[in-house]
Amino acid sequence: MSNEIAARTSIGTVQLRVSQLQQSLEFYQSVVGLRLLSQDRTSAELGVPDSERPLLRLIEIANAVPRPRRSGAGLYHAALLLPDRRSLGLALRNLIASGIHVGQSDHLVSEALYISDPDNNGIEIYRDRPRHEWQWDANGHVRMAVDPIDWDGLLAEAGDAPWNGLPAGTTVGHIHLHVTELPTTEHFYVDVLGFNLVAHMADSAMFISAGGYHHHIGLNVWAGVGATLTPDTAPGLDYFEIALPDEEAQMAVFARLQAASVPLRTNQGTVIVHDPSGIQIHIVVRGSA
Template identity: 75%
Template sequence: MSSAAAIAAETRIGLVQLRVSDLERSIRFYCEIVGLQLIDRQEGTAALGVPDASQPLLQLREIPGAMPRPRRSGAGLYHFALLVPDRKSLGLSLRHLQGTGIHIGHSDHLVSEALYIADPDNNGIEIYRDRPRSSWKWDEQGHVQMGLDPIDQEGLLAEAGDSPWNGLPAGTTVGHIHLHVTELPTTEHFYIDVLGFDIVASMRDSALFISAGGYHHHIGLNIWAGIGAPLTPANAPGLDYYQIVLPSETAQMAVFARLQAASVPLRTQGGTLITHDPSGIEVHFVV
């Protein structure tokens, strides 16, 4: 892709808003298990983040009485990923999660080490740390090499030592988001040809990993809920929307122009540009 067509290199993922069935229970889970802090609480919603952050990372919206859906049951969230600043922080999270008795998945992706859990509504969560970019390996196609090895749990716990766990540390961000989509060709057209992300990895014909500025991935896109999977309904727990954060108003205007040129329906709300991807997933572009 020519640099003229690429989305701004400093683009990243911002706030994720989730629907939950029981706000009180979810606040407890995200504070006590995950380690986020409650920043703001309104009627039916809660914002959570980490110390010293100017913006929340997660917003919860209650859908009272909503029935949790099984994993992989529709287009929408597969997981959102909280990126901690160093390996010791990940070790502290691992030790804490082990103490809670929650089910923990884990994987060494070569570029990163990751822990996987699910909230009480089956919304997927990854907590991970990146290895230094200088250690990432790329092939001739410009694809980054990622693996699915077990993580070195003993090494992570040794990094944590006997330091206290005080929740997720300052500097934690939403590093990426991974979505179930309805099908890949139209999804690839939207995110690559229209928005200007780069493909950085793929898994046969079932998943794409895309990014801005040479990151290992800002967005994962898979068809593991089935080709043609309908969007998770708005009255069930799941993803309301996620933010793509652009570095400048110029970068936001470039996205606006590309969406218009591709005849993608969009609207603005304050300084936010709102659209939907081909699966119906709501995307907010903010500066």
């Protein structure tokens, strides 16, 4: 049995804790451009046209106080991958019109915009360059950078086209996490779960993927080595899904977790584990949407 996670692995739904559901819904619909799929008194699911699969699920927690960014292990950002550059240009134009602070970076493999929601949960909105343009070194590591983005070129792509929110085909392309420290984190995600290590950023961050993607998960210690998990009484990441293509792939991961004596539980076909920082992960089989 291969110890490598299935090539068609992806990131599924990301569940975030928020302090005020209605405030967050306004932000994620009008600023980010997601559409409301369902809502009850304390939770809501958000997605894009032509799919009923939620990209984000928001859970309101009582008496929550937003925390500064980089204040504990947990979410650095959840990254929404758009299908083309024109869509990213339209998103940029809308973000500028909203008045929100927008960070930006050209990573060579992608062009990315960075914002924070009202609770300081980080969100990246990005588009990938074609895979044939990505460069890999002799060690199998992808070349990435943090160059300035072509702001004017993106806006020119958008032109005068109307903005109607994020388009069909948008997915959660990756998730980036603050973790407590890197060696045990690498062992868990690479040796046990079976992701491939594809990039390092000095001794402070690493990037892992399946199937030759530039990264499905980023892992950093920018909140400080030894940072404790953001408590579940505060806004932040509740859990994220690792979506596998079939039950065989899920069972292979399940077997490796058991062999490594990683505590886990199952719930209606979902394998629930925590990484070495305490971050909750749901390992699911992705169905049709």
